[in-house]
Amino acid sequence: GDSVTQMEGPVTLSEEAFLTINCTYTATGYPSLFWYVQYPGEGLQLLLKATKADDKGSNKGFEATYRKETTSFHLEKGSVQVSDSAVYFCALSDFNDYKLSFGAGTTVTVRA
């Protein structure tokens, strides 16, 4: 079945550092890929998505590119802020499925 593997955390960074969270996937079809973010005490929010190979999703300074050849969707941000401290989830959705398959989540803490 479909699955998502993302780098284990926790990740601790200083403000203005570069952030990368690796995400790879296994899917039989042509999935759409997502990054969701969960801020402390809150629910999940869609951060960005990409629906086909080579698409780049971007939002709030974060970017991720759908790489079919490496089955990856790594999340990057060039300069993190304390407000980016959250848990980040990589997920995929096959259009023929009725669910999102999530990675385990990566906790990111940004220190001032």
Next chain:
Amino acid sequence: EAQVTQNPRYLITVTGKKLTVTCSQNMNHEYMSWYRQDPGLGLRQIYYSMNVEVTDKGDVPEGYKVSRKEKRNFPLILESPSPNQTSLYFCASKTWGEETQYFGPGTRLLVL
């Protein structure tokens, strides 16, 4: 405001005492789903519903029931809760043709 709401947000109960977690969405979405979030496991789907009176099992349905009598509501029922159902629960919804799911704020359940 378009949103998914869940109640209660926090619940402490004892083993065997039936409980219901409500979920409601105001976006006229056909599809609704329940997930549970556990550390190191990400989110896993419990049940989903493609429309009124249509429900199906997700990956971890044991010990849970759902119903979909109205389009906007999708309650999660634990008829005899056990400690291994202690978790953070999320309801989500989406419309057909759209892959992005919208999540509620979560319900944190502790079963003693």
